[in-house]
Amino acid sequence: MTITIGQVMDRLLEQTPLIEPTVDSLRAGSAQKEVKGIVVVFMATQAVIERAASLGANLIITHEGTFYRHQENMQGAQDDPVIYEKYNLIDRSGIAIYRYHDHIHRSKPDGITLGLINALGWSPYVEEHLPAATIVQIPCMTLERTVQYLKEKLQIAFVRVVGEREMPCSRIGLLAGYRGGAALVLPLLMDYNLDLIIAGEGPEWETPEYVRDAVHQGRNKAFIALGHAESEEPGMKELAERLREQFPALPVHFIREKPLFFVM
Structure with a gap:
């Protein structure tokens, strides 16, 4: 057909x-x-x-x-x-x-964020899906171990981090794509008592600087920037899997581009 x-x-x-x-x-x-x-x-x-x-x-x-x-x-x-x-x-x-x-x-929940959650294996830990973020409470890990976990699960070479390496992380806000700005993130940190924000990207002088000052004040806060593509590719990969099921007669491929940035 x-x-x-x-x-x-x-x-x-x-x-x-x-x-x-x-x-x-x-x-x-x-x-x-x-x-x-x-x-x-x-x-x-x-x-x-x-x-x-x-x-x-x-x-x-x-x-x-x-x-x-x-x-x-x-x-x-x-x-x-x-x-x-x-x-x-x-x-x-x-x-x-x-x-x-x-x-x-x-879509409800956000299909791109859901792909990220599934790639990380964190669906059992979802506390609440919000329109632009998802709140999870995972078994406690240090910030350094959380970074290692993210890199392993998402198969990425590096992330950018603000925070103390040994701080405990359990309550996390996930924001895929360009949602790491202060207007979204700061209310989440307050209202949901979050330890860590994991976002794709956002203005560097907003949330990362807020977290820097919070850490200087002795507060348990951290921020991880995965990269825009790195945070959203899992959602598109899941879309490809759904299309294979919906259109079994068609070849459907997911192509993951090479990383955009490299560290010198």
Whole structure:
């Protein structure tokens, strides 16, 4: 049976009430085209698009924008040689790109955060799912051991940490993606009596500096920045697994990009 790109999009959207306005949309290609294969990614980088083409896939489902802006407004970008080359690659390959960001975050619980929780094996310790965070209470570990655990489970080389290595961690707030700012985090630390915040990223001069001062005052607080992609890729990997179940006749691949940053 023929499955179109539009049918795959409809299946994704039927699990969450429609959101307007939203960045979720078909960024390249036609909804009427038959799907030959699906690639699910955190971000449709140049290397990912090339890999998708080599796999014979013609639909990429990406969480973040393909052209480096959240709203992906292309005004004035036509003269940029990097954008021009990437746009031409998409056009030549005939690959459709669907942005799936807002709706997966608005599912209950947040599908991206849930993927992170499952990857860490912390689902038995969930205390409460909030719209932008999840509160967990895990068996107590030192901050240093918690960092080691995160690196092992998520298969990442490094994280960035504020706090004392030997401080005990049990009550944790998880915030996937760009949710590490003070407006979200500081009320969580107070209202839920948290020891540790684990976030993808956020302004460095907000939550990390708050935690630095808290530690200086002798308070048991810490902050870990996993990286944006590192915190959200597990949710997209779980999405790929669900799509394999929903569309068993289609090849569905999850592609994890190489880490963006390295430590010198």
